[in-house]
Amino acid sequence: MNMRKNLCKAVLGCIFSLAGVLLLSACGSSGASDLHEAEGYYFDTDVELKINDKNGEALLKKCFSLCEELENTFSPSSSSSELYKINRRTSDTVTVSDDMADCLEEALTWCSRTDGAFDITIYPVSSLWDFRSGKTEIPDEAAIDSALAKVDYTKVHLDGNELTFDSPDTMLDLGGIAKGYASAKIKKMLKEEGVSSALINLGGNVSTLGLKSSGTKWTVGIQKPFADRGETLTTVKSSDSCVISAGIYERYFEKDGKLYHHILDPKTGYPKETDLNQATVISTDDAMSDALSTICILYGQEKAEEFIKSQGLDVTVLFTDKNNNITWFPEESSDLSAS
Amino acid sequence: MKRNDWILIAVLTLIPAILLTGNIIAAQKIASPCLVITVDGSTFGIYDLNEDRIIDINGKNTCTIKDGEASMTYADCPGQNCVHSAAIGKEGGSIVCLPNRVILKIENAAVTAERPDAVTG
Incomplete structure (x- = not known):
């Protein structure tokens, strides 16, 4: 009988040890990394978030609700958004939200610094063009001319949260800066929540916080223009910085052998003739990188370099020319270069 | 030992063996x-x-x-x-x-x- 008891004890001991091993392995597989990832749809694009934090799931939700809030501020097409209402105002002066005021202040600075080469009042023109539906329609010349007459950022004045328009037909399009503003705001929130490692990707506007869980910098691929999405030209390293590209390949159509892309010249109302396929701006200021990437395309490489120098901007730019050759400006840095 | 003892040993060792195998298979399935x-x-x-x-x-x-x-x-x-x-x-x-x-x-x-x-x- 004793022998039987001992036997039972021995076998039960084995079972418990095995159960312990199984339990440990289960814990090990789920606890090895606190990386939480999710994708969503905001700002008319796909949003990808990676957060290394034990509260990752709750923080992902918080990020997405912030995206929703900001989309409801900056969307030009959603009838419930603040921008939509501003564009269809009934009075010359509108009181705007803090986010709208902050983003507008930054945006108007770039309009002024570029003397209107970058102009957020381009909405009457940009709303005529359709680069998304697959149609290849060039807007009527008379319609473009009439819309162009409404484009002038100097008719917009911001004083605190008071936004005043000199003209009733001035309409705003913050597409060139709002995503940069949004990623900066998401990053700030995550920092305040104590997160030390995250990646925010708002439709190709990539912004990083800290290092990956492996202790290395995040790697960001640079899309190869006109190639399959996801095919990259090169890769850069990023930590507490943003990597934001603008390019003529992102939204475009071809008609009669000519390419019509979405980066419109506020002076002509047509896609800007440029020597660049793409410009990628790396900095610690997301809104600046967003605006500057578009400004680089609008200016072309030489003028963009002069502009960056004259403004004393602390940025690194990767210019991609029409042959998809990359030039670093001011120079390739080993901190950023992954190769 | 009696026959029942052997059955007991067999059952008690088989259960964890099955569990372990299942766990390994599941882990492989998840990991690939x-x-x-x-x-x-x-x-x-x-x-x-x-x-x-x-x-x-x-x-x-x-x-x-x-x-x-x-x-x-x-x-x-x-x-x-x-x-x-x-x-x-x-x-x-x-x-x-x-x-x-x-x-x-x-x-x-x-x-x-x-x-x-x-x-x-």
């Missing part, structure tokens, strides 16, 4: 890269990359798995960005059809130094 399709945030299906097949996604998109890679071979959306996205394989990545809210994503991607964490542009 697979394709997860989501529609509007809900899982549509999980697929083995090693099995060539054509997946109809609600008549709006078609995903094709061939030679260990998944690609979007049809979409009824106007932009066709997803159809022009590079195929994704065991190294990871995702293909998004924004208008139809469809995401093809590789779970448990093989860790490779080459694959970036995100792509800009």
Whole structure:
């Protein structure tokens, strides 16, 4: 009988040890990394978030609700958004939200610094063009001319949260800066929540916080223009910085052998003739990188370099020319270069 | 020992053995890269990359798995960005059809130094 008891004890001991091993392995597989990832749809694009934090799931939700809030501020097409209402105002002066005021202040600075080469009042023109539906329609010349007459950022004045328009037909399009503003705001929130490692990707506007869980910098691929999405030209390293590209390949159509892309010249109302396929701006200021990437395309490489120098901007730019050759400006840095 | 003792030993050793085997198989299943399709945030299906097949996604998109890679071979959306996205394989990545809210994503991607964490542009 004793022998039987001992036997039972021995076998039960084995079972418990095995159960312990199984339990440990289960814990090990789920606890090895606190990386939480999710994708969503905001700002008319796909949003990808990676957060290394034990509260990752709750923080992902918080990020997405912030995206929703900001989309409801900056969307030009959603009838419930603040921008939509501003564009269809009934009075010359509108009181705007803090986010709208902050983003507008930054945006108007770039309009002024570029003397209107970058102009957020381009909405009457940009709303005529359709680069998304697959149609290849060039807007009527008379319609473009009439819309162009409404484009002038100097008719917009911001004083605190008071936004005043000199003209009733001035309409705003913050597409060139709002995503940069949004990623900066998401990053700030995550920092305040104590997160030390995250990646925010708002439709190709990539912004990083800290290092990956492996202790290395995040790697960001640079899309190869006109190639399959996801095919990259090169890769850069990023930590507490943003990597934001603008390019003529992102939204475009071809008609009669000519390419019509979405980066419109506020002076002509047509896609800007440029020597660049793409410009990628790396900095610690997301809104600046967003605006500057578009400004680089609008200016072309030489003028963009002069502009960056004259403004004393602390940025690194990767210019991609029409042959998809990359030039670093001011120079390739080993901190950023992954190769 | 009596016959019942041997039966007891057999049962008591077999149970953990079965559990352990099941755990190992499950772990392998979880750990190998697979394709997860989501529609509007809900899982549509999980697929083995090693099995060539054509997946109809609600008549709006078609995903094709061939030679260990998944690609979007049809979409009824106007932009066709997803159809022009590079195929994704065991190294990871995702293909998004924004208008139809469809995401093809590789779970448990093989860790490779080459694959970036995100792509800009």
